[in-house]
Amino acid sequence: MALTLKIWYDKEADFLEVIFSDKAGYMRETDHDGIMERIDEEGNILGFSVMQVSHLSTEKPLIAELVGKVQGG
Amino acid sequence: MSQILTDYQGRGVRLTDERLAHILLHPEMANMEKEIAITLRNPQAVRKSRNDENVCLNYRYYLGTQVGDKWLCVVVKYIETDAFVITAYLTDKQKKGEQIWP
Numbered sequence: 391m392a393l394t395l396k397i398w399y400d401k402e403a404d405f406l407e408v409i410f411s412d413k414a415g416y417m418r419e420t421d422h423d424g425i426m427e428r429i430d431e432e433g434n435i436l437g438f439s440v441m442q443v444s445h446l447s448t449e450k451p452l453i454a455e456l457v458g459k460v461q462g463g
Numbered sequence: 464m465s466q467i468l469t470d471y472q473g474r475g476v477r478l479t480d481e482r483l484a485h486i487l488l489h490p491e492m493a494n495m496e497k498e499i500a501i502t503l504r505n506p507q508a509v510r511k512s513r514n515d516e517n518v519c520l521n522y523r524y525y526l527g528t529q530v531g532d533k534w535l536c537v538v539v540k541y542i543e544t545d546a547f548v549i550t551a552y553l554t555d556k557q558k559k560g561e562q563i564w565p
Contacts, residue, residue, distance in 0.1 A: 398485055400481070400482065400485070400549070402479075402547065403482065403540065403547070403548075403549040403550065404549075405549050405550055407485075407550075412490065413490065414489070414490040414491040414529045414530055415489070415491065415530060416491065416530045416533055416552065416553040416554055416555060417536075417552040417553065417554045418554065418555055419554070419556070419558055419559075423512070423513045423514040423558065423559075423560075424514040424515075426552075426554075428552075430530070431530055431531065439550070441512075441514055441515065441518070441538075441549070442514060442515055
């Protein structure tokens with residue numbers, strides 16, 4: 391099944407948000423302070439956000455674990 | 464265009480129309496524009512971001528939101544001559560980091 395992504399980037403705020411679903415939800419912190427996962431009330435992942443995007447290393451990937459449930463999984 | 468909100472220390476904080484529109488696109492935030500201003504003016508807790516020392520997280524607890532009882536967090540960046548809202552969202556708990564208010 392195809393998954394539609396919405397990707398928002400605010401240059402001044404240096405803030406990126408990726409949305410998988412337009413459902414109502416809330417943010418939950420991850421093991422990385424700059425990354426939050428967006429989940430619904432059943433714990434399904436709806437997306438994630440990244441702060442200070444321009445400060446990311448060009449040599450190492452940014453790694454965080456999203457623990458919410460993948461929809462349909 | 465921007466509106467100027469006031470934080471708990473009386474400082475002006477810009478909220479651009481573009482940022483506000485994006486925040487309010489999230490269904491659970493659709494009717495919480497007024498609460499964003501209230502949270503910034505009267506937070507129950509303010510924490511400094513561990514990710515960016517110029518960023519503060521303003522929290523106020525709300526009962527009965529679309530996704531249950533949650534903290535509203537308004538994220539603000541302060542630089543020498545400016546301050547602006549990065550984002551605002553509902554969350555289940557406050558982030559770790561130094562609490563600077565109250």
